[in-house]
Amino acid sequence: MFGEILGKKVRYEELFPHEIEEIIRDKPVIYLPFGTLEWHGLHLALGNDAIKAYEICLRVAEKSGGVVAPATYWAIGGMPHPWTTRFDEVLISDLFFAIFEQMEHVGFKVAIALTGHYGLEQMYALKRSACDFMYRSSMLVAPLPEYEVACEKGYRGDHAAKWETSILWSLRPELVDVSKLGVNLEEPLEGVMGEDPRVYASVEIGRDIVNHIVDRLSELTHRMLNKTSPLDKLKFIRALNIQADVLAGIMNMGSEGYAILGGREYETFIQHLWMGRYDEAIKEGEGLILKLKTPK
Numbered sequence: 001m002f003g004e005i006l007g008k009k010v011r012y013e014e015l016f017p018h019e020i021e022e023i024i025r026d027k028p029v030i031y032l033p034f035g036t037l038e039w040h041g042l043h044l045a046l047g048n049d050a051i052k053a054y055e056i057c058l059r060v061a062e063k064s065g066g067v068v069a070p071a072t073y074w075a076i077g078g079m080p081h082p083w084t085t086r087f088d089e090v091l092i093s094d095l096f097f098a099i100f101e102q103m104e105h106v107g108f109k110v111a112i113a114l115t116g117h118y119g120l121e122q123m124y125a126l127k128r129s130a131c132d133f134m135y136r137s138s139m140l141v142a143p144l145p146e147y148e149v150a151c152e153k154g155y156r157g158d159h160a161a162k163w164e165t166s167i168l169w170s171l172r173p174e175l176v177d178v179s180k181l182g183v184n185l186e187e188p189l190e191g192v193m194g195e196d197p198r199v200y201a202s203v204e205i206g207r208d209i210v211n212h213i214v215d216r217l218s219e220l221t222h223r224m225l226n227k228t229s230p231l232d233k234l235k236f237i238r239a240l241n242i243q244a245d246v247l248a249g250i251m252n253m254g255s256e257g258y259a260i261l262g263g264r265e266y267e268t269f270i271q272h273l274w275m276g277r278y279d280e281a282i283k284e285g286e287g288l289i290l291k292l293k294t295p296k
C-alpha cells in the first residue's frame with residue numbers, strides 16, 4: 001500500500017551501531033531532510049515542509065538503501081504569518097555546513113540534502129553551503145528542493161496550494177484538514193500561494209508526484225554514489241555555484257525575478273543538473289546569468 005513504511009530500519013536515531021555499520025558498508029548515503037515551522041494555510045500542519053522532506057527521504061532510503069537523519073526544522077525566511085519561525089542566514093548556513101561535516105566524519109560518501117522549505121534565501125544558503133563544503137571534502141552533497149526532480153510533471157513548488165496539500169495528504173493524511181479550507185471559492189485563502197487546493201488538490205495527485213520524486217531521488221543517489229568521477233564532481237560544483245548565483249540574482253531583482261524562476265530556461269537548467277548532464281547545465285546556467293545581468 002502506498003505511504004506505508006515497510007519497517008526497514010533507516011532512521012539514524014533508531015539504529016544500533018552494528019546496523020549503521022552494515023548500511024554504511026553497503027550504501028554510504030545519508031538523507032538530510034530540511035524544513036521549517038511556518039504557516040501553511042489553515043489546513044496544513046505547521047511543520048509541513050520538514051515532514052514532507054522527511055517522509056520522502058524515508059521512502060527513498062527504503063527503496064535504495066542508506067540512512068535518514070532527523071529532520072532539521074530551523075531555517076531561513078518564511079511567510080509573514082503567525083507561528084512562523086525565521087532564523088539568521090549566517091547561523092543556518094553554518095548549521096548546514098556543520099551537518100555536512102559531521103556526516104562526512106561518521107563515514108558517509110553522499111548526502112542528499114532535501115529541503116521541503118524552498119524560499120529563495122533557504123535554497124541559496126543550502127546550495128552555497130554545499131558548494132563551499134564540497135570544495136574541501138570528499139563527500140558529495142546534492143542540495144535540492146523536491147520539486148527540482150519533478151518539474152516535468154508541472155510541479156515547480158507552491159505554498160500550501162495544490163501540490164503541497166496533495167503531497168502531505170498522501171503522506172500524512174492526519175496532518176491535513178481540508179474542512180478548514182471552506183467551500184466558498186470566492187473566499188481568499190490566507191497565506192496560500194499557487195493553484196487553489198480546494199479545486200485541484202487530491203490524495204491521488206500527491207501519491208503520483210511522491211512516487212515520481214522517490215524514483216528520481218533513487219536514481220540521483222545511485223549516480224552520485226557510483227557514477228560521479230572527480231571531474232564530474234568539479235563540474236557539479238560549478239553548476240551548483242551558478243545556480244546559487246542565479247538565485248542571488250533573482251532575489252536582487254524582486255518580483256520580476258520570479259518569472260525567471262518559473263521560466264523554461266531555468267527548468268531546462270535544473271533538469272540537466274539532476275540528470276547529471278553537467279556541461280549542458282553549466283551552459284544553460286551561464287545563459288541565465290547573462291539574462292539576469294542584462295536589463296530589459
Ligand SMILES: [Zn+2]
Pocket residue numbers: 040048049116117118158159160164
Ligand atoms: Zn511549504
